[in-house]
Amino acid sequence: MVLEYVEGRFIKATAGAAITAGQLVELTGDETVSPASAGSTKVLGVAMKDAAAGELVTVITEGVVRVTAAGAITAGTKVQAAAGGQVDAWSAAAAGDSAKIVGLAITSAAAAGDKVKIKLEV
Known part of the structure; x- marks a missing residue:
């Protein structure tokens, strides 16, 4: 190996x-x-x-990164991939339990286009 x-x-x-x-x-x-x-x-x-x-x-692939939010996200919320390489709040109902959680928001985003810090969990 x-x-x-x-x-x-x-x-x-x-x-x-x-x-x-x-x-x-x-x-x-x-x-x-x-x-x-x-x-x-x-x-x-x-x-x-x-x-x-x-x-x-x-x-x-690991650490804390700043990415673009696809919508409002509250600190402490799990996030998933959104279109165009952005992130959105993870929701089991919206994701149909299939979308992968990619991190945890450690700052909030008020609206789409805002930057949000996440702790990667990929």
């Missing part, structure tokens, strides 16, 4: 589409990521920098 990633906090992957720093990204192929879709169960982490399709991007 050969160690691929030390502690796995950061992983390099190829951008499968244009990615903006701070977007949640999901695995879309072998070591390939794209902005996460709503309710994704394949979230790998958060992009550290902008990347065009085909470029390498570093993905943060």
Whole structure:
């Protein structure tokens, strides 16, 4: 066995589409990521920098990150992927129990487009 990633906090992957720093990204192929879709169960982490399709991007897989909210989120709320690599409050009813919890909000967001800090849980 050969160690691929030390502690796995950061992983390099190829951008499968244009990615903006701070977007949640999901695995879309072998070591390939794209902005996460709503309710994704394949979230790998958060992009550290902008990347065009085909470029390498570093993905943060653990820690506290700042991401864009898709709607109002209260600190202490579990969050899930929303369209365009954003996050939204997790709801079992809305998610049909299938959406993966990707983190816990440690700050609040009043509306869509606000930045929110989350503790990643991917």
